[in-house]
Amino acid sequence: MCAIEAGKRQRRVAVLEHADRLGKKILISGGGRCNFTNIHCQPENFLSSNPHFAKSALARFTPTDFTALVEKHHIPYHEKTLGQLFCDRSARDILGMLEQECQSAGASIFLNTRIQEVNRTEEFVVHTANAEFHAPALVVATGGLSIPKIGATSFGYDLARQFGLKIRQPWPGLVPLVLEAEDRSRYCDLTGVSAEVIASCDGQQFREKMLITHRGLSGPAILQISSYWNKPQQINIDLAPGTDLTAIFRDPKTPRTLTTLRSEFRKTLPVRLADRWLDHHAPTAWTNAALANLERQAHAWAITPAGTEGYEKAEVTCGGVDTDELSAKTMESHKVPGLFLIGEAVDVTGHLGGFNFQWAWASGAAAGRAL
Numbered sequence: 134m135c136a137i138e139a140g141k142r143q144r145r146v147a148v149l150e151h152a153d154r155l156g157k158k159i160l161i162s163g164g165g166r167c168n169f170t171n172i173h174c175q176p177e178n179f180l181s182s183n184p185h186f187a188k189s190a191l192a193r194f195t196p197t198d199f200t201a202l203v204e205k206h207h208i209p210y211h212e213k214t215l216g217q218l219f220c221d222r223s224a225r226d227i228l229g230m231l232e233q234e235c236q237s238a239g240a241s242i243f244l245n246t247r248i249q250e251v252n253r254t255e256e257f258v259v260h261t262a263n264a265e266f267h268a269p270a271l272v273v274a275t276g277g278l279s280i281p282k283i284g285a286t287s288f289g290y291d292l293a294r295q296f297g298l299k300i301r302q303p304w305p306g307l308v309p310l311v312l313e314a315e316d317r318s319r320y321c322d323l324t325g326v327s328a329e330v331i332a333s334c335d336g337q338q339f340r341e342k343m344l345i346t347h348r349g350l351s352g353p354a355i356l357q358i359s360s361y362w363n364k365p366q367q368i369n370i371d372l373a374p375g376t377d378l379t380a381i382f383r384d385p386k387t388p389r390t391l392t393t394l395r396s397e398f399r400k401t402l403p404v405r406l407a408d409r410w411l412d413h414h415a416p417t418a419w420t421n422a423a424l425a426n427l428e429r430q431a432h433a434w435a436i437t438p439a440g441t442e443g444y445e446k447a448e449v450t451c452g453g454v455d456t457d458e459l460s461a462k463t464m465e466s467h468k469v470p471g472l473f474l475i476g477e478a479v480d481v482t483g484h485l486g487g488f489n490f491q492w493a494w495a496s497g498a499a500a501g502r503a504l
């Protein structure tokens with residue numbers, strides 16, 4: 134996006150990519166259909182140590198700007214849920230569109246180009262295995278640490294450090310959580326069972342699906358909350374949002390038995406999860422107080438994860454180049470004129486649902502318009 138915007142303004146642009154093709158993350162994104170933006174994108178959908186930083190770039194390149202480009206290329210798309218826009222066909226459509234736009238804007242693309250060293254004299258000099266590039270400006274768009282097997286590296290952070298820029302300690306975000314051994318043995322044979330829950334932690338909450346995996350918990354609600362989780366914090370899960378699971382017991386004619394309780398839980402939760410959860414949380418007595426306590430627990434099931442599945446499985450890297458170092462308007466470094474950092478390398482991380490791409494497009498456009 135940065136190359137396109139800069140190329141359109143007649144800048145001479147070289148895109149250096151160490152992989153054998155561009156945009157590998159685009160291709161694997163959104164289950165192969167690329168959730169390329171979210172029509173409800175707001176600054177509140179991002180984590181950053183400076184919550185105001187992303188506002189300017191997001192306001193100047195909006196989801197509508199991106200969908201206009203998608204429509205110009207006649208790419209069919211649809212809204213899946215919660216404002217998330219996906220390709221009807223394949224993520225290849227989005228990558229093809231960006232490649233075509235780069236070509237029209239005259240940007241040159243160099244694949245299989247590993248950067249060995251970057252120096253700055255009056256200009257930037259980028260050394261690769263068999264070439265040297267000289268430029269008055271250098272844009273670092275090398276992403277975060279997620280999914281090393283498709284080429285993620287710490288290059289962006291290393292380069293930022295080389296130029297004296299501060300880094301906010303990165304951590305894996307939008308990542309499945311691993312349960313402690315005891316909870317794993319209690320719940321993980323229910324792999325594949327899912328339920329709509331509210332997951333909350335650190336003052337944030339998300340109402341979406343939770344999925345039990347063979348090592349812990351995943352699904353959108355858990356991925357979302359994982360970005361806010363820090364070991365050894367606890368996560369609370371409301372297993373039955375808005376439902377009074379024990380309401381039936383207020384009728385004095387209702388028998389106060391485990392069978393009745395199970396059948397009430399099964400009306401809201403998948404049968405296996407309802408039964409298993411009650412196996413481990415059966416009321417200690419059939420008093421009103423014990424039932425009220427059970428009700429409370431079901432709406433705030435406390436889980437203390439052992440950890441996350443790490444960068445191998447994380448959709449995104451939180452933290453990164455400190456936003457204090459950059460102009461919010463252009464993404465240019467305050468300390469090193471001509472050095473720009475964009476996308477996931479910067480300490481701006483989106484929620485699940487197309488926000489990370491929208492940040493990549495918006496921050497790319499902001500830099501491209503300033504080069």
Ligand SMILES: Cc1cc2nc3c(=O)[nH]c(=O)nc-3n(C[C@H](O)[C@H](O)[C@H](O)COP(=O)(O)OP(=O)(O)OC[C@H]3O[C@@H](n4cnc5c(N)ncnc54)[C@H](O)[C@@H]3O)c2cc1C
Binds near residue numbers: 162
């Ligand atoms: C499985 C998965 C699914 C996702 N799905 C979605 C989704 O549907 N919607 C959404 O909004 N976000 C999604 N994301 C997140 C999104 O892909 C990223 O936030 C986004 O791609 C970040 O863009 P970027 O340009 O900053 O970095 P990247 O897309 O990571 O691009 C960085 C590029 O730099 C190259 N590079 C790295 N190091 C070097 C180096 N040393 N020299 C040269 N080149 C280098 C890489 O090969 C890569 O091509 C998903 C992520 C993953 C892992």
